[in-house]
Amino acid sequence: KAGVTQTPRYLIKTRGQQVTLSCSPISGHRSVSWYQQTPGQGLQFLFEYFSETQRNKGNFPGRFSGRQFSNSRSEMNVSTLELGDSALYLCASMLHGQGRSSGELFFGEGSRLTVL
Amino acid sequence: LAKTTQPISMDSYEGQEVNITCSHNNIATNDYITWYQQFPSQGPRFIIQGYKTKVTNEVASLFIPADRKSSTLSLPRVSLSDTAVYYCLVGEYQTGANNLFFGTGTRLTVIP
Numbered sequence: 001k002a003g004v005t006q007t008p009r010y011l012i013k014t015r016g017q018q019v020t021l022s023c024s025p026i027s028g029h030r031s032v033s034w035y036q037q038t039p040g041q042g043l044q045f046l047f048e049y050f051s052e053t054q055r056n057k058g059n060f061p062g063r064f065s066g067r068q069f070s071n072s073r074s075e076m077n078v079s080t081l082e083l084g085d086s087a088l089y090l091c092a093s094m095l096h097g098q099g100r101s102s103g104e105l106f107f108g109e110g111s112r113l114t115v116l
Numbered sequence: 117l118a119k120t121t122q123p124i125s126m127d128s129y130e131g132q133e134v135n136i137t138c139s140h141n142n143i144a145t146n147d148y149i150t151w152y153q154q155f156p157s158q159g160p161r162f163i164i165q166g167y168k169t170k171v172t173n174e175v176a177s178l179f180i181p182a183d184r185k186s187s188t189l190s191l192p193r194v195s196l197s198d199t200a201v202y203y204c205l206v207g208e209y210q211t212g213a214n215n216l217f218f219g220t221g222t223r224l225t226v227i228p
Contacts, residue, residue, distance in 0.1 A: 004159070035218075043160070043203065043218040090159050104150075107159025 002026065004108035006091050012114045018079040021111045025072050025093030032074040033105070034066060037088040046089075049074055078113075086115045120204045120219035127225045134191045136222050138204030141185050149180060149187045150205040154221070160203060164189065191224075199226045 005024040013019050025032050033048035045058040049068035066076040072093075078085055089112075092105040121139040128134045140149070148167055152160035164171055166178040166187070177190040191198060204219040 042220050045218075088157075092159070104162045104165065105152075105160075107161070109157070109159050112157075 004091055004093050004106050006089075006108035006111050008111055009109065010112050010114075012116060013081050014116050015081055015083060017081050018077060019081060019113060020075055020077045021089055021091075021113075023074045023076075023091030023093075023108060025074070025091075026095075026106055029093035029095050029106070030072055031094040032068055032072060033092050033094070034074070034076050035090040035092065036060070037090055037110070038086075043090070046076065081115045083115050086113060088112050119217055120206050122202075122204055122219045122222045124220065125223040125225070127227055128194055129227050130195055131193050134194050134198075134224060136189045136191075136202055136204075136224070137186060138189070138206075138219055139186050140204070140206045143184050143206055147184075147206050149178065149184075151176070151178065151189045152203045152205060152218075154201045154203065163202075194224075194226045196226050196228060198224060200224060 004026055007022045011019065023032055031048060031050045034046040036044050036046055046060055046064055047057045047066050048055050049066065052068045052070060063079045066074060068074045074091065088110045090107050090110045092107045094103050094105050119142060126134065126136065148165055150165040151163040153163050154160040164173055164176045164178045166180055168180050168184060171178045179188040179190065189202060201221040201223050203221045206217055
């Protein structure tokens, strides 16, 4: 069974540009969540999608957005990039999106974004 | 909202048992406690999850006291490959991932 796949693994952008990152969850997983990881702030939740609907959103500016497609694949977009957006962006999928209080997040290897 | 506190780093010799404690004073009734392991340039990987008392699997044990305000991840007989960052995660999954708060992580270094 394939794991969570994130593309691209590495990318370099300049300030003011925009970027789109892709995440393919484990087959059958309907919940996809995104996280930003930096040395200073650690792992921070960005947003979560379930059945193409954004259910929850973390405390990030509107430049950060996402969407989920009918096949559960998800994309996140960051517009008007800033130097501080340099980070490892992690995607996680989960099988139990609703109705259970416990569960396991399966993470991809991340997309490392460098903003120059 | 639950928040967690962990030691920033720990060192241990190979073969020893390592206990990493996480403090979560504001844990809610429906919150579960989960531990993840992360190696450099990889996503976190699930280790163990529990709600109360003790949970054991093939790689670790999780001890949760009755008041659930803290938890301890126990790794028996660590090896060099256990060198990683360990995150304590508290929250409930029912309403979505934003109720999950990652701790600052504990960097475990296993010494030969």
